[in-house]
Amino acid sequence: MMPPAARPTDATAHGTPLAPGPGSTTTLIGFLPAWRAVPAAAAAGLQAALEATSKAIKALEETTKAAPDPTSKAAAVTAETTAKASAVAAMSSAMAAFDMHMCAMPSAPVPAPHGPGVVLQGSSSVLIDFMPAARQGDKVVETLGGPDPITGGCTTVIIGG
Structure with missing residues (x-):
């Protein structure tokens, strides 16, 4: 089955809508800009x-967890936060x-x-504007949160491949 097209404001598994985008300025899907994936050449x-x-x-998080005393823990938390x-x-x-x-879910x-x-x-x-179209089920890979699948989409526009 082909999934629906993704757009800004469509839901993700982490509970935050796709935003800020911007999305395509030349292609509207359900009156919203099409969300696009990173081209393969840049994705790697x-x-x-x-x-x-x-x-x-992950290494810094392990250091924070393993800190033996409050002073060490405070230093580890500062290093991890930075x-x-x-x-x-x-x-x-x-x-x-x-x-x-931008996912607001806390790590x-x-x-x-x-x-x-x-x-x-x-x-x-x-392709939309020379970038792969994003669809429901495609994963947003976040800096601190790992994969965040797109759970919403425009059900009147389905995209293959």
């Missing part, structure tokens, strides 16, 4: 950067040319929003 580089960021953050803020800023810059979702153990994310794999057969 972004995926590698996201994986490296995830590994670094690293998460830096990761969000760096990935926001790297993703700025694409339809970017744990140090609360920080999941932050920016993009769809790395969309339709292989439908």
